[in-house]
Amino acid sequence: MMTIFFSIKNYFKITMLQPLEYFLLPGALKFSKSPMEITTLLGSCVSVCLWDSRLKQGGMNHYMMPYWNGSGLASPKYGNIAIDKLIKVLLSNGSRREDLVAKVFGGAALLSSSDCVFNIGKRNIEIQHRMLLDEDIDVIAKSLGGDKGRKLIYNTNTGVVKMKFVQKTNIT
Amino acid sequence: MIMNGDELIKKEKEITELHNTINALNSKLTESESLKSNFISNIMNEVYNPFSSIISMADNILSLNENKLHNAIPMAEIIYREAAQLDFHLQNIFVAATIEAGLEGVELSIANLNNIMESVVKKFKFDINNKNIKIVTNLSLDLHVSITSDAKKITLVLLNLLSNSIKNSPNNGEIKIHFELIEDELNIAISDQGSGISETEMKIIFDRFKKIDETINSVKGGTGLGLSVVKAIIEILEGNISFSKDNGTKVILNIPNMENNHSRFGFDDDDILFDQELF
Numbered sequence: 001m002m003t004i005f006f007s008i009k010n011y012f013k014i015t016m017l018q019p020l021e022y023f024l025l026p027g028a029l030k031f032s033k034s035p036m037e038i039t040t041l042l043g044s045c046v047s048v049c050l051w052d053s054r055l056k057q058g059g060m061n062h063y064m065m066p067y068w069n070g071s072g073l074a075s076p077k078y079g080n081i082a083i084d085k086l087i088k089v090l091l092s093n094g095s096r097r098e099d100l101v102a103k104v105f106g107g108a109a110l111l112s113s114s115d116c117v118f119n120i121g122k123r124n125i126e127i128q129h130r131m132l133l134d135e136d137i138d139v140i141a142k143s144l145g146g147d148k149g150r151k152l153i154y155n156t157n158t159g160v161v162k163m164k165f166v167q168k169t170n171i172t
Numbered sequence: 173m174i175m176n177g178d179e180l181i182k183k184e185k186e187i188t189e190l191h192n193t194i195n196a197l198n199s200k201l202t203e204s205e206s207l208k209s210n211f212i213s214n215i216m217n218e219v220y221n222p223f224s225s226i227i228s229m230a231d232n233i234l235s236l237n238e239n240k241l242h243n244a245i246p247m248a249e250i251i252y253r254e255a256a257q258l259d260f261h262l263q264n265i266f267v268a269a270t271i272e273a274g275l276e277g278v279e280l281s282i283a284n285l286n287n288i289m290e291s292v293v294k295k296f297k298f299d300i301n302n303k304n305i306k307i308v309t310n311l312s313l314d315l316h317v318s319i320t321s322d323a324k325k326i327t328l329v330l331l332n333l334l335s336n337s338i339k340n341s342p343n344n345g346e347i348k349i350h351f352e353l354i355e356d357e358l359n360i361a362i363s364d365q366g367s368g369i370s371e372t373e374m375k376i377i378f379d380r381f382k383k384i385d386e387t388i389n390s391v392k393g394g395t396g397l398g399l400s401v402v403k404a405i406i407e408i409l410e411g412n413i414s415f416s417k418d419n420g421t422k423v424i425l426n427i428p429n430m431e432n433n434h435s436r437f438g439f440d441d442d443d444i445l446f447d448q449e450l451f
Contacts, residue, residue, distance in 0.1 A: 082274065160451070
């Protein structure tokens with residue numbers, strides 16, 4: 001029954017040219033040329049939504065810590081890697097630097113977690129600020145800090161980000 | 173802005189700390205770059221050697237006379253062993269590259285640990301036989317363990333950990349693999365009778381391209397990617413990994429059951445964005 005329901009739902013989505021949906025996990029990165037709605041949940045993590053206003057394409061990262069310290073894999077779990085990779089992915093897909101704009105979210109200081117001690121949220125906010133400034137990419141919208149988690153839905157075609165605050169459950 | 177003496181001392185201390193951190197980071201990154209160069213030479217050995225063996229063994233089989241076809245069996249065994257090694261190293265390299273590109277997701281399925289263990293042990297059966305290693309596990313026909321997680325990723329984690337244990341085990345040694353499902357978490361403990369990992373080595377085991385035995389005469393091989401891949405996968409699966417020295421090395425994995433975690437990987441239509449804001 002559920003399968004039939006989902007098939008019908010998908011059929012309507014395809015016929016109505018709905019954007020594809022994608023759930024972005026912490027430490028991952030997603031880019032799409034075709035319209036896509038990328039969803040993610042943020043706590044002390046930060047997401048940079050990069051959008052090309054000319055080609056109407058975009059990508060989003062979700063990093064958990066500010067810097068890669070050389071230990072383990074150089075994955076987009078770290079801000080300096082995640083932001084650099086996101087910019088490179090867009091540039092290698094035909095975007096021009098001057099057409100790129102960014103929207104940034106997250107970096108909450110969630111209580112009852114070790115975040116408070118190390119202030120990961122604050123450091124995650126700092127790294128995106130510095131790197132986007134260095135890369136000369138304008139930040140046209142942001143919702144950073146505070147003590148609540150965030151749920152984001154980013155449309156890579158329109159560049160619009162829907163956001164709502166969420167209570168902390170199991171978000172990073 | 174005028175600062176008093178105490179504030180100046182505090183700022184100076186902060187600057188010194190920052191300076192030390194940057195220096196430490198810099199040397200770590202320089203080391204990481206040089207390890208990357210070593211990786212190329214390691215990988216040449218790990219890829220070329222199995223390929224050469226496979227090609228020459230296949231060539232030998234092709235030139236066998238019809239009445240000596242029974243000689244093909246040991247050669248086919250070598251081909252299987254070398255191809256399995258090659259497959260294992262390539263999987264690690266590709267998964268590491270996908271994780272570094274941020275493209276590795278979670279494919280949820282029912283991971284049957286009995287089947288996974290069977291396939292993992294089969295991959296190393298020749299090494300296990302060569303060293304006469306005994307694999308002891310609590311899984312049996314009566315004890316089936318399954319968990320909702322990413323079966324492919326768990327398989328690669330176990331391949332890496334078992335490969336390390338086999339390499340480090342003495343001949344005629346024993347490797348114990350214990351599975352336990354407690355509430356919503358799968359605990360796996362793998363212990364071998366090797367020389368164990370020292371405190372100093374413990375700090376570098378997850379570094380990519382880093383091998384504990386990097387001496388030129390090392391016969392243990394490997395790309396130096398294994399444990400960094402294992403750690404990254406375990407983090408993606410929202411689990412934990414820890415090591416301890418216990419008459420050898422003991423690795424403990426905690427992998428959560430993701431059965432009740434579907435909402436994190438899917439989309440809930442009832443989730444109305446009641447206080448949504450548009451940016």
